[in-house]
Amino acid sequence: MKTALREDVAEKLTSLAKRRGFVFPSSEIYGGAGATWDFGPLGVELKRNVKDAWWRAMVQYRDDVVGLDGAILMHPRVWEASGHVENFIDPLVECRNCRHRFRVDDLPKGDELMDAWRSKRLDLSDTACPNCGERKLTDPRRFNLMFKTFVGPVEDEAAVAWLRPETAQAVYVNFENVQQATRRRLPFGIAQIGKAFRNEITPGNFIFRSREFEQMEMQYFCRPDDAPRLFEEWKAERMRWHRELGLPAERLRFREHAENERAHYAAAATDVEFEFPFGWKELEGIHNRTDYDLRRHTEYSGKKLEYFDDTTSERFVPYVVETAVGADRTTYAVMCAAYDEEPDKEGIRVVLRFRPQIAPYKVAVLPLSKNERLVPTAREVWAQLRPNFISTYDETQAIGRRYRRQDEIGTPLCVTIDFETLEDRQVTIRDRDSMAQIRVPIVELVPALTEKLRA
Ligand SMILES: [Zn+2]
Structure with missing residues (x-):
């Protein structure tokens, strides 16, 4: 960024995005549909180029990763096995005075409060409502972030289906299909780009956090002993990719997750963060998911998901290193990094300095x-x-x-x-x-x- 103030860039980009046809608020003529967005003629090209760059790096150039395109609607037991029905929860509090609702991590000192909530010792009696200032917040209610729907004509419990909150599960349930169809040996990965849905209580920051978004995820199956080393290798590889896309090194960093903030499936977790105009935020998550998912699907489906190594005659459940990045978020990061202004004789020249391969x-x-x-x-x-x-x-x-x-x-x-x-x-x-x-x-x-x- 040469002349424009970073704080202004978010606002300028939102306006440019609409004016020039990158991103429109969804259902705008009806007043919008609540944190969902439509990509216009330029945005669809830009996002497609970001996705193509990912697919090239993750599938086309690699001899050890293959692709998949799983269905959004899956068997409801998938989400019990994955732990999402039980654990994909945000704590939500309400002010008894003004009736505003807040996510606990959005309250002042939210990180400390979340730590307390996770260790079941959250006390909100001293916390003021950010809206009205009264100390009248309720105890947190567990709110599942998955969208619920019904398959078929009857809306009863037996017909419940969930819109997937991550694409990864389609990979796990197809582990054996892919392994047998492609005769892969460990280590190998399965990559997927697709829509996912989360009923975010407080979405925001333009397309940074929305309720419907696109993920680019890769699950890398390996021997348990190799997982820590491969975790480090994938961290380096993913950072290299973000830089190649045109994100400057000084606006990228890793952030390790503390033990108590890691997702329920992860033994190790690191974010790749980008410095957005509104601060450092997660672009990508890299996780050591251990054998959690394959074991759980084995337990819930009754179908053994194992790997047989015919050179050593060992049979075991592979570990998984996952890389999970948002396509919309990355598209936004690329726009933030590309935005530049310079004085010229007509006033100010606005330039989006995209790398040629991702320019719309x-x-x-x-x-x-x-x-x-x-x-x-x-x-x-x-x-x-x-x-x-x-x-x-x-x-x-x-x-x-x-x-x-x-x-x-x-x-x-x-x-x-x-x-x-x-x-x-x-x-x-x-x-x-x-x-x-x-x-x-x-x-x-x-x-x-x-x-x-x-x-
Ligand atoms: Zn209040």
Whole structure:
């Protein structure tokens, strides 16, 4: 960030995101649907690029990880086995005076109160309601974060289903299917991108915490003894990935979870945190889930989920190292990191400095004007680019304004067609970051752009 104050960036990005078509509040014409968001024409490209970058790094480039796309609706016993029915709980308190509700960790000194709640010695008699100031908070009520629904026409207990709160369980219940279908030997991973749902009591910070979101999770099955070492290796690998995506090193850090804040399944847990405009927050969780999930599914399904090592004739339940990152959160982090402002002669130039591989549009084609002699050539150039790059075309308003519009959505390169083009069949490539311009023949345009986007 060069000139913009970080605190302002969240507000500016929310407004830019809506104005330019990255993210809209869901069901906005009805007043919104409560912390759910729709990705617009630019947002869908950006998020897809983030997901593709993850899939490339986690599946395509690796010889030890395969993919899966599990169903959102699963057998309800899955969530009993996983521990979510019992443990996926937030403590919720209500003020007896003003009737406001709060999550315990959102109260003043929330971290201390949560520690006390976990060790069953929470006393709220001295805690003032953040809304009205009265010391009249109720004892906490256990609130399950899973969305409940019913399968089939009858809404009774036998028909209960849950919208999955994490994608990982589809991997565990398919452990044997994948292992047998692909003849994998340990260690190997199963990666999945998909929607998950959590009935957050206090969502917020734009798309940082929403009730419906997309996860990119990988479960790495290994020998129990190897889990601590692989946990460290995956931490390093995931940090490398975030940096490659364009998040600066000084805005990334690890945070180890204390024993009493770890999820019910984790023997070790580390977050990758990013410094958002509203503070350091979790981007990704890396967990040593031990053999917890496979053992529980064995217990609840009656189906043994084991690994047989035919070289040593051992039979055992593998351990799992999990990496779990939010696609929406990462997309937001990438936008925060890319946002930049610099003074120029028209005031301020806003630039989203995305790495080319994640920029929504790689190239914009801009005829110098709407002149009828220029437009056919410009359209011909655009047709040539479309099979090679996600690109856009803009012929309205002055060329300077159009460059600014592309800068604001992070398009790395613009191609301009002017009257000289009609004579010499050359076009101008303009670089978003340096604003430098070079001329290249139309016949060499695709290779020239490809090389610049790779740089
Ligand atoms: Zn109150």
